[in-house]
Amino acid sequence: xxxxxxxxxxxxxxxxxxxxxxxxxxxxxxxxxxxxxxxxxxxxxxxxxxxxxxxxxxxxxxxxxxxxxxxxxxxxxxxxxxxxxxxxxxxxxxxxxxxxxxxxxxxxxxxxxxxxxxxxxxxxxxxxxxxxxxxxxxxxxxxxxxxxxxxxxxxxxxxxxxxxxxxxxxxxxxxxxxxxxxxxxxxxxxxxxxxxxxxxxxxxxxxxxxxxxxxxxxxxxxxxxxxxxxxxxxxxxxxxxxxxxxxxxxxxxxxxxxxxxxxxxxxxxxxxxxxxxxxxxxxxxxxxxxxxxx
Amino acid sequence: xxxxxxxxxxxxxxxxxxxxxxxxxxxxxxxxxxxxxxxxxxxxxxxxxxxxxxxxxxxxxxxxxxxxxxxxxxxxxxxxxxxxxxxxxxxxxxxxxxxxxxxxxxxxxxxxxxxxxxxxxxxxxxxxxxxxxxxxxxxxxxxxxxxxxxxxxxxxxxxxxxxxxxxxxxxxxxxxxxxxxxxxxxxxxxxxxxxxxxxxxxxxxxxxxxxxxxxxxxxxxxxxxxxxxxxxxxxxxxxxxxxxxxxxxxxxxxxxxxxxxxxxxxxxxxxxxxxxxxxx
Numbered sequence: 353x354x355x356x357x358x359x360x361x362x363x364x365x366x367x368x369x370x371x372x373x374x375x376x377x378x379x380x381x382x383x384x385x386x387x388x389x390x391x392x393x394x395x396x397x398x399x400x401x402x403x404x405x406x407x408x409x410x411x412x413x414x415x416x417x418x419x420x421x422x423x424x425x426x427x428x429x430x431x432x433x434x435x436x437x438x439x440x441x442x443x444x445x446x447x448x449x450x451x452x453x454x455x456x457x458x459x460x461x462x463x464x465x466x467x468x469x470x471x472x473x474x475x476x477x478x479x480x481x482x483x484x485x486x487x488x489x490x491x492x493x494x495x496x497x498x499x500x501x502x503x504x505x506x507x508x509x510x511x512x513x514x515x516x517x518x519x520x521x522x523x524x525x526x527x528x529x530x531x532x533x534x535x536x537x538x539x540x541x542x543x544x545x546x547x548x549x550x551x552x553x554x555x556x557x558x559x560x561x562x563x564x565x566x567x568x569x570x571x572x573x574x575x576x577x578x579x580x581x582x583x584x585x586x587x588x589x590x591x592x593x594x595x596x597x598x599x600x601x602x603x604x605x606x607x608x609x610x611x612x613x614x615x616x617x618x619x620x621x622x623x624x625x626x627x628x629x630x631x632x633x634x635x636x637x638x639x640x641x642x643x644x645x646x
Numbered sequence: 647x648x649x650x651x652x653x654x655x656x657x658x659x660x661x662x663x664x665x666x667x668x669x670x671x672x673x674x675x676x677x678x679x680x681x682x683x684x685x686x687x688x689x690x691x692x693x694x695x696x697x698x699x700x701x702x703x704x705x706x707x708x709x710x711x712x713x714x715x716x717x718x719x720x721x722x723x724x725x726x727x728x729x730x731x732x733x734x735x736x737x738x739x740x741x742x743x744x745x746x747x748x749x750x751x752x753x754x755x756x757x758x759x760x761x762x763x764x765x766x767x768x769x770x771x772x773x774x775x776x777x778x779x780x781x782x783x784x785x786x787x788x789x790x791x792x793x794x795x796x797x798x799x800x801x802x803x804x805x806x807x808x809x810x811x812x813x814x815x816x817x818x819x820x821x822x823x824x825x826x827x828x829x830x831x832x833x834x835x836x837x838x839x840x841x842x843x844x845x846x847x848x849x850x851x852x853x854x855x856x857x858x859x860x861x862x863x864x865x866x867x868x869x870x871x872x873x874x875x876x877x878x879x880x881x882x883x884x885x886x887x888x889x890x891x892x893x894x895x896x897x898x899x900x901x902x903x904x905x906x907x908x909x910x911x912x913x914x915x916x917x918x919x920x921x922x923x924x925x926x
Contacts, residue, residue, distance in 0.1 A: 366828045367747040374740025374803055375755070378762050381796035385773035386765060392773065448666045455667045461912045462674055468908040469678070470857040472875035473897045477681045480890060486691035488680055520677065525919070532920040552655055581766035584859040588879050602768040606860070609772045617772055625769040632764045 386625060392618035399612030410619035420620065422596055423604040426511075430600065431579040434515050438575055439568070441519060442526025449527065450534050467524040475588030478517040479504070482589070507597035510590045514598060517585055522578065526571050533567030534560070577631050580624065678901070685898045690890035703895035714869035715896055718877035722856060722900075725787055725873060729794035730852035733802045734844060736795070741806035742832045746818060756807070763800035767860045770797075775864050785871045790862060794855045801854065802847050808921045809843030810836060846918030849911055856904065874900050 396406040414420050449460050466474065481489050482503035490500040503509045537560065545555045561568075583602040586592060592599030592607070599607070601624050608617030684690050688698045707715045744752065774793055775784075783789030813836060821831040837844065859875050866872040878900065881893050908915060 363747050364749075367743045367749060370739040370743035370828065370832075373736045374799060375759075377736065377792075377796045378759070378799050381774065381777070381793050382762050382765055382770055385770040385777065388773035388776075389769055444666065445670055448663065448670055451663050451666075453663055453667065455671075459667060459670060460916075461909050462671065464908045464912055464915060465678060465905055466674055468853060468857075468904050469901050470859070470875040470904075472857075472859045472879040473901055474677070476878060476893055476897060477677050480684060480690070480894070481677055481680060483690075486693055486695075488676075488693060491693045520673065524674070528916055528919055531916075552659060577764050577766075581768065583768065587859075587863075602766060602860075605768045606771070606864075609775070609864075614772060621766070621769040621772060624766045628764060628766050628769075629761075632761050 389618040389621050389625070392615055393622040395615045395618075397613075397615035397618070399614070406615060410616050411623075413616065414619055414623065419596055419599070420604065423599045423601050426598055427580060427582075427601045430511070430514070430582065431576055433511075434518050434579050435572060435575045437515065438519055438523050438526050439572060441523040442571070443530055443564075443568075445523060445527035446530035446534055449531050463524045463527055465524075466520050467522075467528075469521075471521060471584040472588060474517065474521050475585045478513070478520075478585075479589055482513050504590055505594055507594060510594060510598045514582075514585060514589060517589060518579070518582065521585070522575065526575060529571050529574075530564065530567060533564045537563045573631055573634060577628055580628055580631070678905075681894050681897055681901075684890055685894035687891065690894075703889075703891035704899070707892050707895045707899070713881075713892070714872075715874075715877065715899075717869045718872055718874045719900070721787065721869075721871055722873040722875075725790045725794065725871075726852050726855040728787070728791045729798060729855040730848050732791065733795045733798045733851045734806075734847050737799055737802035737847070738806050738810075738837070738840075738844065739829075739832065740803055741810050742828070742836060744807055745810040746815065746828070759800045759803055763804070767797075771860055771864050774861070778865055785866050785868065787871055789865050790871060790873070793861050793865070794858060797858075797861070798851045798854050802851050805847050805850065805918050805921050806840075806843060809840045809846075813839050842914065843918075845911075846914045846921075849907070849915055850918045853904065853908075853915075 393410055394405065394407055395403055396409070397403050445459075445463060449456060449463065469477075481487050484490060484500060484502060484505065487503070489503060494500055501509050501512075503513045541559050541563075542555060545559060550558065581602050582600050583606065586598055586600050586603050587606075590598045592603050601620060605617050605620040605624065608614075608620060611617075683692070683697075685703055686699050686701070688700045688702070689695070692698075707713060744756065770793075778784055778789045778793070781789070783792070817835050817839070818831055821835050826834070856873075857875065858873075859879070862873045862876045863879070866876065869877075874896075878893060878896050881889070881896070
């Protein structure tokens with residue numbers, strides 16, 4: 353009996369020793385800064401000015417700040433356009449990677465290339481692609497006889513440019529997740545459907561889509577959170593321009609931090625956090641993460 | 647569709663697949679190929695103007711001291727290797743504890759960790775800057791490694807748990823009967839069995855640290871600790887004009903090893919990524 357007790361207490365000690373660093377570091381450097389930003393959002397905290405409690409003044413300012421409204425509109429629109437596009441292209445890529453074809457292996461390897469390239473470098477490469485006078489995008493457009501698009505200098509062009517570059521960077525990740533979901537669908541379902549005379553498209557709608565649903569839900573929400581926090585590509589490709597038309601919420605928060613208005617930047621980042629939290633809770637609910645851990 | 651004979655459907659399918667493969671490969675690779683072409687071209691506006699190949703940009707980026715590119719590479723490698731090693735080490739201890747010692751609130755702990763990985767970086771960046779500044783670690787390797795370890799930990803933790811959970815607990819018990827401590831068991835029994843999982847985790851954490859941008863942008867201010875992505879993002883020409891050839895040469899030098907590594911270990915990376923993304 354004493355031996356059992358000592359075993360149990362030494363287990364607890366080991367649990368604590370082994371688990372503590374893995375929990376404490378993220379707690380200190382992720383959770384604490386996030387909470388700090390939360391508190392700071394209620395402060396007047398501007399460089400060279402005294403730091404003082406401001407209550408909800410920063411949030412009240414959010415409600416009347418046209419730059420924030422523009423940024424919010426852009427971010428929501430960006431999520432609404434890019435996430436479905438990435439899901440669609442990701443699904444197409446996944447289906448291609450699963451297709452019985454000699455090119456399948458090559459595609460499975462090369463699909464990781466955009467994913468592996470640092471987004472900062474991807475941003476610079478796309479900046480080149482979108483160059484107005486000699487970039488390949490306009491070169492091809494001009495070959496077809498159409499007029500060149502002012503990719504990074506016009507609001508619509510910049511939006512489209514960001515959507516395409518982000519699609520390139522992230523569709524592979526979606527494809528890889530969806531491929532795992534596709535591989536889990538039993539082959540015999542397709543064979544039976546084929547015997548029953550169901551067409552290619554009918555099989556896709558009746559078998560693939562419904563069985564892929566749980567994985568699709570996870571992919572949608574992962575991508576939605578990522579699109580919500582988009583920063584790197586925008587910082588490099590448009591820097592939020594022209595005229596703030598493509599300033600995502602993350603970029604806006606960053607600009608206030610760098611500009612020295614710490615309190616307002618924190619209020620913006622807390623706002624982003626709350627949206628992300630809502631989305632994450634939805635992931636946990638819909639993805640049933642809790643259940644799979646039991 | 648229903649009217650098509652099965653042979654017709656097969657042919658249509660092959661045509662669709664062929665077209666799909668070609669356009670997918672083009673979309674995935676065209677920007678990378680254009681990066682390489684620009685790096686090797688004497689001038690960036692070669693489309694329609696004739697191409698003349700040169701290595702001058704590679705020589706310039708590697709030998710011009712004022713560009714600090716070599717220093718950026720050293721910073722990036724040091725910071726990413728250290729971050730990947732430390733994260734994987736700490737996370738494997740934690741993952742071992744979680745899979746071996748059941749405790750109350752385990753699910754809550756795991757969900758908290760999962761939710762940490764979804765925090766928008768900007769929510770952390772501002773205050774993190776103050777913490778690192780207060781510690782006097784702005785513009786140092788340690789000032790990047792610490793946040794990276796914390797930031798990548800949830801991912802590593804999550805992947806490793808799924809690998810460790812598959813190793814039968816009888817092996818642990820046998821080691822325990824032999825008088826091994828949990829740490830000893832982890833190193834001598836679990837690590838060899840979970841070697842592929844550990845390797846996937848190291849690869850992924852390295853890539854994530856290597857590619858990180860926002861923290862590196864805010865926490866460094868010159869070549870002493872600046873990493874390659876930030877260096878390349880902030881490259882400005884000495885004479886006002888953007889030196890595209892040089893920037894693309896730097897991009898090629900940076901991405902080629904990453905791409906080779908990815909192609910070489912694609913199975914391990916895909917395995918790790920899908921484990922991290924979909925549990926159960």
